[in-house]
Amino acid sequence: MDEFLSLDKLREECGVIGIHAPGVEGISHMLCFGLIALQHRGQESAGIAVLKGDRMQYYKEMGLVQEVFNDDILNRLPADIGIGHVRYSTTGDSYVSNAQPLVVKYKGGSIALAHNGNLVNAIEIRNRLEDEGSIFQTSIDSEVIANLIAKNYKLGMKEAVIESVKEIKGAYALVIMIDHMLIGVRDPNGLRPLSIAKMDGGYVLASETCAHDVVGAEFVRDVEPGEIVIITEDGIESILFSQGCRKAICSFEYVYFARPDSIIDGKDVYESRVESGRILARENPVDADMVIAVPDSGIAAAIGYAEESGIPYNVGMIKNKYMGRTFIQPDQKSRELAVRLKLNVMKNTVRGKRLILIDDSIVRGTTSKRIVNMLKAAGATEVHIRVSSPPVTHSCYFGIDTPNRLHLVGATHSIEEIREMVGADSLAYLSNEGLVRSINFEKCGLCTACFDGDYPMEVPEEADKFMFE
Numbered sequence: 283m284d285e286f287l288s289l290d291k292l293r294e295e296c297g298v299i300g301i302h303a304p305g306v307e308g309i310s311h312m313l314c315f316g317l318i319a320l321q322h323r324g325q326e327s328a329g330i331a332v333l334k335g336d337r338m339q340y341y342k343e344m345g346l347v348q349e350v351f352n353d354d355i356l357n358r359l360p361a362d363i364g365i366g367h368v369r370y371s372t373t374g375d376s377y378v379s380n381a382q383p384l385v386v387k388y389k390g391g392s393i394a395l396a397h398n399g400n401l402v403n404a405i406e407i408r409n410r411l412e413d414e415g416s417i418f419q420t421s422i423d424s425e426v427i428a429n430l431i432a433k434n435y436k437l438g439m440k441e442a443v444i445e446s447v448k449e450i451k452g453a454y455a456l457v458i459m460i461d462h463m464l465i466g467v468r469d470p471n472g473l474r475p476l477s478i479a480k481m482d483g484g485y486v487l488a489s490e491t492c493a494h495d496v497v498g499a500e501f502v503r504d505v506e507p508g509e510i511v512i513i514t515e516d517g518i519e520s521i522l523f524s525q526g527c528r529k530a531i532c533s534f535e536y537v538y539f540a541r542p543d544s545i546i547d548g549k550d551v552y553e554s555r556v557e558s559g560r561i562l563a564r565e566n567p568v569d570a571d572m573v574i575a576v577p578d579s580g581i582a583a584a585i586g587y588a589e590e591s592g593i594p595y596n597v598g599m600i601k602n603k604y605m606g607r608t609f610i611q612p613d614q615k616s617r618e619l620a621v622r623l624k625l626n627v628m629k630n631t632v633r634g635k636r637l638i639l640i641d642d643s644i645v646r647g648t649t650s651k652r653i654v655n656m657l658k659a660a661g662a663t664e665v666h667i668r669v670s671s672p673p674v675t676h677s678c679y680f681g682i683d684t685p686n687r688l689h690l691v692g693a694t695h696s697i698e699e700i701r702e703m704v705g706a707d708s709l710a711y712l713s714n715e716g717l718v719r720s721i722n723f724e725k726c727g728l729c730t731a732c733f734d735g736d737y738p739m740e741v742p743e744e745a746d747k748f749m750f751e
Contacts (some may be wrong), residue, residue: 296369296382296681297323298396298476299493300457302464302513303484304362311356313366316486316493317347322541323398323489324368327381331394332361333459338392342367342381363464365457367396380422383459388432390439391461395431397424398489399454399474399681402742407449427456440512443467444523447510451739453532453680455505457487464513470524471738472507472531473680473729475546478518485513490544504547530729530738534682536721537671538579538642549721552582558670558712558720559586559640566710567591568666570636574598576653577625583670584640591638598632598639598657599625621652633661639706643671647691650704658705667706672714672733673697679741680729 297320301309313330328350329342339359343350347368367382383396401407404423407430412418416429430449434442439461447456453473458465466487468476479486479499486499494501505511508524531547532539542552562583573595575584588595602624637657644650644667654665673692687693691700701709712720714733721728731737 296367296396296398297321297489297493298365298367298398298455298457298487299489300363300365300396300459300464300466300487301361301481301484301497302363302486303481304515306362306481306483309361309364310359312497313361313364314347314351314356315496316488317366317368319493319496319541320368320489321347323539324370327369327378328367329369329381329383329396330356330359330364330366331383331385331396331459332359332364333394333462334360334362336391338385338394338459340383340385340394342378342383344378344381363459363462365394365396365459365464380420382422382424384420384422384424384428386425386428386432388435390435393428393431394459395424395428396457397422397427397454398456398476399452399469400679401426401450401452401454402679402739403451426450427454431458431460439463440521443510444521447523455489462514466505466511466513468505468507468509470508470527471729472529472547473738474532475535475540476505477546478502478505478511485518487511487513490540490546492541492544495543501545528738529727531723531727532680532682533717533721533728533730534643534671534678534732537717539682542582547723549723554721555582555642555670556586556589557722558717559583559588560590561586561716561720562640562668562670562710562712563587563590565713565716566668568638568668568708568710570638570664570666572596572598572632572635573638573640574632576639576641577601579642580640580670583642587638587640587668587670593638596631597628598637599627599653601625621649622656625653625656627656627660629660632657635662636664636666637662638666638668640668640670642669643674644669644691644700644704645674646689647700647704650706654705664707665705666708667701667704667710669709669711670720671717672711672730673700674732676732676735678732679737680731682732 299316327344328347331340383394385394401423404426407426430446431442434445454469455474455476456467479494479501481499510521512519536554540551544551573588575581675693
């Protein structure tokens, strides 16, 4: 996702992949291809760590996957086991030292770890470890996990991982490479996704099934909430380290974060988005000539809205997919230019038409206002915004970069005030109940905290939010 349009979106923190396939050629290339499939989950940095025999190597750098890696680099990373990571960082954290996988040495060897999520007790654990003499090289909470594992190494690495994850609280999907094992861990609430696939000669762990598809692996199952999977040459061992917690899969994975061709916890992401559009049409109908979408994230819901309403869907805007990453400073004039660079209106299509504009979410409202202005300047007579998720009213503490509540337009303004702010002729959102129905989960199985403040665990005060990973 591009920086400019994401100014008015919540942003995912990262994606992870791991492959255990001793004797299989080209594991580093497979990791790279898998990371490209997960690129939407993080665009700041990319990295791969590999193990061949007893030699662990890694390479990571700032930039998109295809900017960081080439054949020469990948050919220098022979592997029997490997893990990879793509990262999006919060402002001020965008340094290569914070890129992952994180590789640390301990008395018995090396640990490589990649993490998607955020720990709510990271500061507390970090302070304790520093008091005990631990030294930290980064500002990321993933290093807290690595230090805990290293500290517990005398228990044996399997037990060290178990004891360490029992201490941490928050959201996490981990892939860990240690002692010729590939280990996957999912937090007790299942907030962040992680799944297992089988390939010729081994297994793959990944944040989304789209990464399994690109490396030619066959999906086996999702890692369960509170489960550790340990992959060796003997197969997969499963350990449940936490049971009885409320299952709380992130609903925003289905709304926006995940690629539409992924399946998460048995639910088809694309179909859930189409269904959200159908429900949105039933809940918030409006008389208009055409349904269009904010590309690309609003397209599936727009198709559903058009199917249900009987109003034809058409392409109203074209997205420039080749503009590259951030190269314009984020002042107001530059942001307006960035939207015009990223999106161009199909003038002949929208001229004289009453439009229903489908978007997946509105966070600040700034981009929505610019898009409405562009459509009306192109001759649209009406622009009715329909949003395929409820208003975002609360911050996330579980690995999503969410503004302070003071900057969430849904928390500080009524729907009518937001409509006036963005210049739409009408504005309506999908209901909380409609969102749950569209994903087809029981409410108790989803985290909807960003919409209703119903957090699955105790969260810190806003001022104490730790740096996301």
